[in-house]
Amino acid sequence: MSQDSTTVPEAARKLSGRRRREIVAVLLFSGGPIFESSIPLSVFGIDRQDAGVPRYRLLVCAGEDAPLRTTGGLELTAPYGLEALARAGTVVVPAWRSITSPPPAEALEALRRAHEEGARIVGLCTGAFVLAAAGLLDSRPATTHWMYAPTLAKRYPSVHVDPRELYVDDGDVLTSAGTAAGIDLCLHIVRTDHGAEAAGALARRLVVPARRSGGQERYLDRSLPEEIGADPLAEVVAWALEHLHEQFDVETLAARAYMSRRTFDRRFRSLTGSAPLQWLITQRVLQAQRLLETSDYSVDEVAGRCGFRSPVALRGHFRRQLGSSPAAYRAAYRARRPQNGAAERSERLEIIEQRQAEPAGIVAIRRSAAAGGPGGPAGHEQGKPESDAYVPRLSEQGGGRIPGRPSVPGQRDRPVG
Structure with a gap:
């Protein structure tokens, strides 16, 4: 292998x-x-x-x-x-x-x-x-x-x-x-x-x-093979995917297909290329992978919501298929993809640092604009606090940067990723 x-x-x-x-x-x-x-x-x-x-x-x-x-x-x-x-x-x-x-x-x-x-x-x-x-x-x-x-x-x-x-x-x-x-x-x-x-x-x-x-396994998706679409087993497979949170076994699937376990195993393998038990475990692991990425459920809760009989069973199958424990996988995933709130806080801190580094003349221009003075935005209420998003908008007026302002990347100038 x-x-x-x-x-x-x-x-x-x-x-x-x-x-x-x-x-x-x-x-x-x-x-x-x-x-x-x-x-x-x-x-x-x-x-x-x-x-x-x-x-x-x-x-x-x-x-x-x-x-x-x-x-x-x-x-x-x-x-x-x-x-x-x-x-x-x-x-x-x-x-x-x-x-x-x-x-x-x-x-x-x-x-x-x-x-x-x-x-x-x-x-x-x-x-x-x-x-x-x-x-x-x-x-x-x-x-x-x-x-x-x-x-x-x-x-x-x-x-x-x-x-x-x-x-x-x-x-x-x-x-x-x-x-x-x-x-x-x-x-x-x-x-x-x-x-x-x-x-x-x-x-x-x-x-x-x-x-x-x-x-x-880490690359598999839960879509059905094209060949299974018109087969009687398609309904059984679709049911299994919709009920992964329940505890059922291959015997249950065979009964729903009105087949003996042996016949069901043979038909299932011929259609999906996998033994039904291994396929079911793989789908449960994939569901656990999605929950670890998108929810705050504990590992024990994830195991229950994916049909595993115990967290120990989840950890064993997860490690065999993805080479990592569920907890380590979640930590690594979140390290690669910071939460939106953390990203927003980071952006606000960056804007504050930009403002603190601005020359006094630029600060005066913004205060005048915020007060509705010359150069201020039309309809801006006098004395209304300026929004954090105003800095990049101000720098974009006139199709360029304000003369004399240091070249600091604005929100739209910053490269994505």
Whole structure:
């Protein structure tokens, strides 16, 4: 799974004589997103031996004859074709253009042949669909972008899809979640091949964490997969989402669906890509995450409002899915997002400091304006206290700053964020 494996017997299979372990082939298709495509090219295609990263030899291969057009209308030219896969010890499929269309038969056959000859096969993000179409994920654990996991599970029911993981290492076949998780998997490959020091050096060069804790759970939303919309289970899933504050289990959901527990588990997994118990726990954790961000409920109260039987259960599942305790998560969230009241107090203090630093002439102008004198705003009541918001408005009159006033950022001048 996403943790590094110390025993991967499948990966130790002997390569055929013409393949070399240090050769990495990246298989590109037209219509693939450029970000995912660029990840293995950057990790395995740049010589960073000066930073202590062992060198790989990269072969960029076209998976089809058509021009390779990518995001933004860019057109790529791959220096190699499918025949070059015969030399690679690792073959990476960084993405597939459409989860609804089948990959080219020639590319699938080349992947199967590479796997039979001992090559390590890697699918990043939607590249998992190509590996599944080639039959390389049958009866194996795999992951993909959480948004596409239900589709992968439904289309290839023999694949054990786990939408929680950032990447899955099953020895000679590896898959990753969406976009940036491809970096995590590529670093894992370097770590497996050359050790933690080499992977750490590469991570520093890429300015990314050497390891990320947790999985995809923190990015999941509570929306239903498109495929479930017309299914009888849709009503049961919608009911569960509306009643997360109540204590119920998978048996309750199976009864509402008029199914046995075993049948319900099988149908649910085929539609959502997840076991119903894990899905239910994930939804409860997501609800707890929202309450910790938006309310002042204690952790004990949050546990009760999310259907957990005890605060201890909430803490255990929360830490496993998000890598933090509920209390630590709330503190970190509020540190990143100060409350509105604190922001307003900070702004008032800034305005006061600005006024204290103003020259005497500016103070006299404002007093005159506040009293309704020359230059004062029309209809301003004489003697009415000026508002805190008046300082930036005064500085904006005439389309510029008041001559002689120090250049202090006003409310509208201050950059957001």
